[in-house]
Amino acid sequence: MTLTTSTTTDATSVQDKLDQYWSGRATAYDAYQVGGERYALDRAAWADVWSSALPTAPADVLDVGTGSGYVATLLAGLGHRVTGLDSAEGMLERARDHADRLTGDDRPAPRFVRGDAVDPAATPQVEEGAFDAVVSRYVLWTLRDADVAVQRWIRLLRPGGLVACVDATWYPEGIRPEAGHGEEVETTEGPGAFARAYDAEVQAALPLAAAHTMEDAADLFRAAGLEDVTLTRLDALLELDERFGVAPGHEVRPQYLVTGRRP
Numbered sequence: 001m002t003l004t005t006s007t008t009t010d011a012t013s014v015q016d017k018l019d020q021y022w023s024g025r026a027t028a029y030d031a032y033q034v035g036g037e038r039y040a041l042d043r044a045a046w047a048d049v050w051s052s053a054l055p056t057a058p059a060d061v062l063d064v065g066t067g068s069g070y071v072a073t074l075l076a077g078l079g080h081r082v083t084g085l086d087s088a089e090g091m092l093e094r095a096r097d098h099a100d101r102l103t104g105d106d107r108p109a110p111r112f113v114r115g116d117a118v119d120p121a122a123t124p125q126v127e128e129g130a131f132d133a134v135v136s137r138y139v140l141w142t143l144r145d146a147d148v149a150v151q152r153w154i155r156l157l158r159p160g161g162l163v164a165c166v167d168a169t170w171y172p173e174g175i176r177p178e179a180g181h182g183e184e185v186e187t188t189e190g191p192g193a194f195a196r197a198y199d200a201e202v203q204a205a206l207p208l209a210a211a212h213t214m215e216d217a218a219d220l221f222r223a224a225g226l227e228d229v230t231l232t233r234l235d236a237l238l239e240l241d242e243r244f245g246v247a248p249g250h251e252v253r254p255q256y257l258v259t260g261r262r263p
Contacts, residue, residue: 024090033068057078064139065085067088111125134162166256
């Protein structure tokens with residue numbers, strides 16, 4: 001697998017486009033996740049996924065690309081000490097709203113900070129060697145400089161710590177507006193926002209965006225130096241998607257959990 005590494009200038013341009021898109025997408029994206037008849041079933045399925053993958057609570061967990069905080073709040077509910085990091089301010093606003101609603105719970109709410117998923121330690125609240133696990137959901141596919149990112153995530157872990165990511169091969173033939181990719185997506189950026197954000201420059205900087213197999217992600221973990229790398233198909237999530245459908249602009253595809261440990 002060949003990974004693309006952006007220059008600093010390109011990386012800034014790429015991330016700015018992605019942050020603008022996801023900030024505009026935040027309200028509708030969050031509403032889809034926390035509403036609907038499948039919500040309780042979803043939370044139970046995701047609790048099973050993360051409980052099976054992560055150390056016994058309480059553990060110190062960094063959720064990179066936390067978005068509107070779905071995973072971070074769920075992990076906090078499982079008893080973990082969670083920091084959620086994202087660079088899209090619109091998403092962080094939604095995440096902080098959810099955290100505020102957890103005030104008074106007997107478990108601490110996650111804290112949310114703005115930072116770059118490719119270089120979390122550039123954020124003062126994120127220290128190297130401070131976490132038992134680094135997790136993400138639906139981030140690998142839209143992660144620039146993925147090889148560099150995973151190497152940096154490893155440095156955030158204590159010895160024996162875990163990287164655990166869930167994703168899928170969402171666009172194996174590439175992101176193509178002519179195929180209708182993203183045209184039904186609701187965003188404050190208006191029609192065509194997805195295609196504008198994920199233009200040729202951006203796609204060229206995202207090595208896993210057009211992956212045909214999640215083995216590519218497992219290979220990336222191994223190349224970064226993680227050990228005991230595993231790839232697990234999440235059939236319970238697939239069954240829910242087949243039963244209830246998926247978010248606008250997406251197709252039903254198997255999701256996988258990929259994990260690896262710091263030596």
